[in-house]
Amino acid sequence: MASPRSVLHSRLSHIIKPARYTGGEWNSVVKDWDQTAIKVVLAYPDVYEVGMSNLGLMILYDLLNQQADVLAERVYTPWVDMEQAMRGSGMPLYTLETRHPLHEFDLVGFTLPYELNYTNVLTMLDLGGIPLLAEERDDSHPLAIGGGSGTYNPEPLAPFFDLFVVGEGEEVLLELVELCRERGHQKDEYLARAAQIEGVYVPSFYQVEYNEDGMVRGVTPTHDNAKPAVIKRIVGVLPPAPTRVVVPFVEAVHDRGMIEIQRGCTQGCRFCQAGMIYRPLRERSLDEILSTAEELLAATGYEELALVSLSSCNYSRIEDLVERLLARHGPNHTSISLPSLRMDSFSLRLAQMFQGQRKTGLTFAPEAGSERLRRVINKMLSHEQILNTAAAAYESGWHRIKLYFMIGLPTETMEDVEAIASLVKEVQAIGRRARGKRAELSVSVATFVPKPHTPFQWSPLEQIATLEEKHSLLRRQIRGRSLKLSWNDPQTSVLEAALSRGDRRLAEVILAAWRGGARFDAWSEALDVQRWWDAFASQGLDPAFYAHRQRPLEETLPWDHLNSGVSKEFLLGEYERSLQKEFTLDCREGPCLACGILETFPTESKVKRRGRWGCIESGGTAR
Amino acid sequence: MRPQIGHNQRLRVTFAKGQEIKYISHLDLMRLWERAMRRASIPLLYSQGYNPRPKISIAFPLAVGITGEREIMDVTLESPMAPLDFATSVRRQLPAGASLLEVEEVYPTLPPLQTQVRAAEYLATVDDGESAEQIQTRIDSLLGSEQLPRQRRDKRYDLRPLIEDLRLKSKGESQCILGMTLTAGEGGTGRPDEVLDALGLAERVRAITRTRLVFSPPEEEPPGLVGLGAC
Numbered sequence: 001m002a003s004p005r006s007v008l009h010s011r012l013s014h015i016i017k018p019a020r021y022t023g024g025e026w027n028s029v030v031k032d033w034d035q036t037a038i039k040v041v042l043a044y045p046d047v048y049e050v051g052m053s054n055l056g057l058m059i060l061y062d063l064l065n066q067q068a069d070v071l072a073e074r075v076y077t078p079w080v081d082m083e084q085a086m087r088g089s090g091m092p093l094y095t096l097e098t099r100h101p102l103h104e105f106d107l108v109g110f111t112l113p114y115e116l117n118y119t120n121v122l123t124m125l126d127l128g129g130i131p132l133l134a135e136e137r138d139d140s141h142p143l144a145i146g147g148g149s150g151t152y153n154p155e156p157l158a159p160f161f162d163l164f165v166v167g168e169g170e171e172v173l174l175e176l177v178e179l180c181r182e183r184g185h186q187k188d189e190y191l192a193r194a195a196q197i198e199g200v201y202v203p204s205f206y207q208v209e210y211n212e213d214g215m216v217r218g219v220t221p222t223h224d225n226a227k228p229a230v231i232k233r234i235v236g237v238l239p240p241a242p243t244r245v246v247v248p249f250v251e252a253v254h255d256r257g258m259i260e261i262q263r264g265c266t267q268g269c270r271f272c273q274a275g276m277i278y279r280p281l282r283e284r285s286l287d288e289i290l291s292t293a294e295e296l297l298a299a300t301g302y303e304e305l306a307l308v309s310l311s312s313c314n315y316s317r318i319e320d321l322v323e324r325l326l327a328r329h330g331p332n333h334t335s336i337s338l339p340s341l342r343m344d345s346f347s348l349r350l351a352q353m354f355q356g357q358r359k360t361g362l363t364f365a366p367e368a369g370s371e372r373l374r375r376v377i378n379k380m381l382s383h384e385q386i387l388n389t390a391a392a393a394y395e396s397g398w399h400r401i402k403l404y405f406m407i408g409l410p411t412e413t414m415e416d417v418e419a420i421a422s423l424v425k426e427v428q429a430i431g432r433r434a435r436g437k438r439a440e441l442s443v444s445v446a447t448f449v450p451k452p453h454t455p456f457q458w459s460p461l462e463q464i465a466t467l468e469e470k471h472s473l474l475r476r477q478i479r480g481r482s483l484k485l486s487w488n489d490p491q492t493s494v495l496e497a498a499l500s501r502g503d504r505r506l507a508e509v510i511l512a513a514w515r516g517g518a519r520f521d522a523w524s525e526a527l528d529v530q531r532w533w534d535a536f537a538s539q540g541l542d543p544a545f546y547a548h549r550q551r552p553l554e555e556t557l558p559w560d561h562l563n564s565g566v567s568k569e570f571l572l573g574e575y576e577r578s579l580q581k582e583f584t585l586d587c588r589e590g591p592c593l594a595c596g597i598l599e600t601f602p603t604e605s606k607v608k609r610r611g612r613w614g615c616i617e618s619g620g621t622a623r
Numbered sequence: 624m625r626p627q628i629g630h631n632q633r634l635r636v637t638f639a640k641g642q643e644i645k646y647i648s649h650l651d652l653m654r655l656w657e658r659a660m661r662r663a664s665i666p667l668l669y670s671q672g673y674n675p676r677p678k679i680s681i682a683f684p685l686a687v688g689i690t691g692e693r694e695i696m697d698v699t700l701e702s703p704m705a706p707l708d709f710a711t712s713v714r715r716q717l718p719a720g721a722s723l724l725e726v727e728e729v730y731p732t733l734p735p736l737q738t739q740v741r742a743a744e745y746l747a748t749v750d751d752g753e754s755a756e757q758i759q760t761r762i763d764s765l766l767g768s769e770q771l772p773r774q775r776r777d778k779r780y781d782l783r784p785l786i787e788d789l790r791l792k793s794k795g796e797s798q799c800i801l802g803m804t805l806t807a808g809e810g811g812t813g814r815p816d817e818v819l820d821a822l823g824l825a826e827r828v829r830a831i832t833r834t835r836l837v838f839s840p841p842e843e844e845p846p847g848l849v850g851l852g853a854c
Contacts, residue, residue: 013688013816018646026658026718247658249647249718301658301716332661333669333677360673 015082019250020048023074023096026247027299029061030097031071038070038180039105041095041128041142044077045112045120046522051076052246053254055308056148057111060169062242070177073097073105074246077120078127080519080526086127093127102128106180108142109173110161112150115499116492116522118157119514125160132511134162134204139187145176151201152232152277153452153559156499156506158203162191166562167199167232167277168263170239176200195225199233201562202226208504208558214545216503219561231563236604238263238282243295247302256304256337257296261289261321265310266587266614270378270578271367271409273451274310276571277564279597280605281588281614286317286324293325297334304335312338313347314588322353343381343389352396361400361440362393368409369420375581376411378574383423390427394434401427401441407470408448408462408493410578417470420445421477428483442484445474447493451500453564455574458551461497464490491529495521497547498536503558506546509535567596588614631668632703633731636723640691643720649684655721656681656696663712668701682736683743683807683836686814690832693724697736703728740807741839742787745815747801750827755794761822762789762801771821775814782821785813798829804837 012018033039042061044051051057057074064072073095078086086093092101102108108130110121122132125144131137134144143162146154151164165172175197183190195202205226209217221228241259248255264281265274284292293305305325312318318338325336336354341347343364351362366386368374374381393401405420424443431439447467450459462470467490478485499506512535520526536543551557553572560568570593577584587593598605598615605613640652647655657677660667669675678699685691700709706726714723749758765771766789771782788804801822805813815831 012646017648018687019644019648019651022643022646024643024719026716249644249651249655251651251654298662301661303657303661333667333675 015085016079017048017250020076021078021082021096023099025096025249026301027244028074028097028246029065029072031065033071033098033100036069036071038067038107038177039100040064040070040072040107040109040177041075041102041105042072043075043102043108043110043121043124045110045117045124046077046114046520047079048076048248049250049252051111052248052250052252054111054113055258055260056113056169058242058245058258059239060109060147060173061246062244063170063239064173064177067174067177069181071097073100075102075124075128077117077124077520083123083127083519092129093124103130103141105142107145107176109145109147111148112146112154112157113148114522115150115156115496116527118150118499118510119518119521121157121160122510122514123519133159135159137162137187141187143187143190147173149273149277152273152562152564153501154201154203154562155208155504155558156502156510158504159507161203162187163194164201164203165199165233166201166230167564168234170235172197172199172233192223192225195223195227198231201230203504206561210503210505216556216558216560218556219558229561229563231600232277232565234280234565234601234604235282236601238284240288241284241292241296243292244299245296247300254306256306257293257300257302258306258308259289259292259296260284260308261312261315262309264614266314267311267380268378268574268584268586268593269367270376270455270574271406271448271450272310273454276453276455276566278310279564279566279595280601283316283614286321289321290324290328293329297329297332303333304337305329306337306339308339310340311342312340313342313344313350314586319350319353322350326354343386345389345392348389348392348396351393360398361402362398363402363404364389365404366423367404367406368412368416369405369418369423370416372581373409373412373416373419375583376578377409378578378584380583380586386423387426387430391430391434394431394439399431399435399438399440401431403427403441403443405443405445406448407445407474408467410448410456410459412462414470414473417473418477421474424478424483428480431482437482440482440484442486443474443478445471445485445487447488447490449493449497449500452557452559453566453571455571455578457501457557457571458553458555458575460550461493461547463548464494467493489524492521492524492527494543494547495529495532498543499546501558502546505539505541508539509541512538563600565597565600567599570595630703631731632700633729633733634698634700634704634706634709635727635729635736636696636698637725638691638694638696639722639724640685640694641720641722642690644718645690645720646687648687649681652685653679653681655718656698659713659716659718659721660698662716665698665709665713666700666702666704668699680736682838683740685833686816688831689745689815690830692832692834693836694833695736695836697729699731739838740836742804742837743807743833744802744804744835744837745831745833746792747803747815747819747824747828747832748798748830749801749819749824750829751795751797751799752827755791755799758791758794758799758801761824762791765789765818765822773817773821775817780811782813782817785811786818789818807836808839 042057061072064070075095094101146161146164147169151166154164191202194200205223206219207222208219211217262283264278266281367379428441450456513532516531518531667677681696710726773782785806790802792800792802819828
């Protein structure tokens with residue numbers, strides 16, 4: 001039989017972007033397979049170009065490979081053509097570094113950033129020679145670990161994984177590796193020990209019971225070591241950011257150097273899951289960011305540096321930072337980018353600094369069209385602020401502005417949607433006045449999908465018919481030269497909403513959809529929603545039950561046994577305030593809101609050697 | 624005349640694109656060189672305007688899957704550097720599969736490299752399955768044709784005039800090697816995979832490598848390679 005490598009060679013010329021599968025990139029770490037005791041795969045359930053843009057995976061890759069007796073290698077989902085070629089030739093899914101099949105590793109860690117990637121997890125396990133269900137695997141198989149934001153409700157994936165890490169992975173992953181050193185991976189013993197690690201959730205140690213109405217009655221531990229509730233892990237201080245990061249040959253979606261300048265966000269937008277689950281806010285010091293930038297650019301040769309965070313403008317010394325980075329790296333033709341701009345004059349001044357002469361386009365996210373609805377979602381932005389910022393942007397040289405909105409938000413009416421259209425027209429008129437025919441405006445409208453661990457976790461996804469009505473209103477009203485409107489398919493949102501707030505029974509649905517051919521559901525060219533509706537029907541389940549139902553406040557939610565550090569009482573309070581249209585201040589600007597994070601991590605919050613938390617000291621003043 | 628200090632300097636670089644990176648595209652290769660040179664702190668000259676790009680030009684893009692033994696590119700620097708220093712610094716920054724073979728300084732006023740490529744020479748390794756005579760017969764019949772109408776990406780063209788030379792170079796136990804010289808440039812560009820397909824050998828190709836670029840005027844060396852300084 002031909003070796004996998006020669007088969008690989010003869011196939012790749014007919015494969016789309018074959019360099020997705022060949023590795024060898026600058027800064028990739030290739031260790032001696034036979035001489036390294038512990039072998040970890042870091043798997044990303046999407047194509048190479050998407051996965052290579054993920055900073056989280058790169059942080060863990062760097063961290064694990066710093067350990068002398070550990071090797072960490074990468075793998076991404078093969079696109080459908082490659083999957084076919086691999087199945088056709090009997091070649092297993094292999095890692096980019098040493099080209100070993102996944103089943104030969106000790107640990108296989110998946111990042112779970114997005115619900116519509118779930119079928120890709122199954123593709124990767126299956127192609128990697130690993131039985132799909134954890135209960136079908138024994139000591140000879142790797143342990144499958146899930147991490148990332150998906151683990152805040154991992155129930156739909158529970159049967160496929162041995163354990164999930166809830167929260168930040170930097171410390172836990174090293175503890176799980178340490179357990180490998182001590183115990184090898186004798187599965188039962190390993191899991192029993194792992195379940196005692198803070199932040200580790202072993203789903204097979206819990207039993208889920210359901211009421212006759214289909215709701216969860218309770219999730220109860222069935223193993224002595226299983227905690228009744230798993231509290232997420234955080235790092236008290238952000239560890240040094242990786243600088244010798246892998247530089248892809250194939251252009252990544254975000255093909256640039258990235259520095260996480262802070263983690264967490266204090267703005268408290270009620271729709272935003274990241275804003276809740278990544279608390280508390282922790283900043284890196286200015287000096288640390290500057291020296292990291294120096295090392296990162298020297299080690300990669302990147303021509304662009306992105307300052308990554310959920311709200312970069314809120315970094316306490318952002319102006320100073322951008323100014324100094326530009327002074328140091330601008331002359332080397334390195335550009336600086338901030339992925340998240342607020343819609344105020346301060347942000348505009350920043351944009352002017354880093355965009356310099358190159359005023360291509362600016363993106364802002366008012367999220368809702370009316371001030372009333374912005375109060376509901378806690379997006380503090382007045383009508384006037386939006387118009388003033390747009391005017392200032394056009395007047396100071398930008399000719400293209402992009403605005404992000406959501407529809408289907410709780411309490412939204414047709415008037416709120418019309419408010420989007422009229423706001424857009426006002427901004428367009430401002431553009432015309434300032435830049436004449438050159439002024440461009442693009443409007444992107446996404447469907448709001450309620451997420452676990454947010455104040456809107458009880459809210460329904462809007463009915464498809466209503467969403468379509470809202471789309472058609474916007475399409476009618478937002479048209480004309482130099483005005484562009486884009487929106488997403490509501491069916492995709494139904495699927496996302498069902499998986500996002502689903503329970504363990506959805507695992508059978510995912511399996512059935514995957515067996516029916518579902519792959520790359522996040523890609524419109526690959527998604528066939530009918531496969532999913534068939535899969536739901538085959539299990540006697542209704543996607544509407546998960547997606548469109550207003551959940552009673554007393555309902556046991558499938559993720560109630562997982563604790564994000566932000567208390568359910570706080571979320572409930574925010575939900576009630578949203579219905580009263582009451583703003584809640586950014587907690588760096590007002591009193592402590594007692595979201596629960598300080599109570600959950602009393603020890604960590606005292607460890608503020610470097611960097612600091614955005615939280616107000618108990619009994620003291622901010623910072 | 625030797626370029627003066629303080630003026631832009633044009634370096635002509637001969638490099639190889641090896642097995643390890645043969646699947647990366649032409650644009651990927653451009654980025655590879657740009658980033659390697661940035662890591663090496665080479666004073667690259669950037670274009671003016673909204674989207675400044677470094678002045679790096681590769682003579683002739685290489686198709687995905689084909690290795691190149693002696694590829695050529697020009698790099699313009701905003702301040703001069705000794706070719707040897709350039710080579711030493713850049714070599715330290717190259718991923719496996721990319722090698723820098725030679726660097727020479729050339730006149731900045733020479734015409735763009737891309738306009739000077741006239742032809743390219745390739746070697747193709749093909750799995751055996753028949754005798755040398757049978758392969759020779761395939762070659763003879765191909766070269767004997769007046770026209771070889773083909774279609775590539777919905778475009779019809781005649782492959783025959785693009786084949787300058789095609790021969791069986793060697794025949795081993797399990798493989799044989801074909802050599803070919805194919806026209807390149809505005810009049811049309813011959814692709815080695817198309818020739819192999821026309822020979823009926825597409826399914827048996829193991830490897831293709833481009834061994835040399837031929838520049839016009841038809842001298843042996845690229846134009847203007849006067850020894851301003853080399854390594």
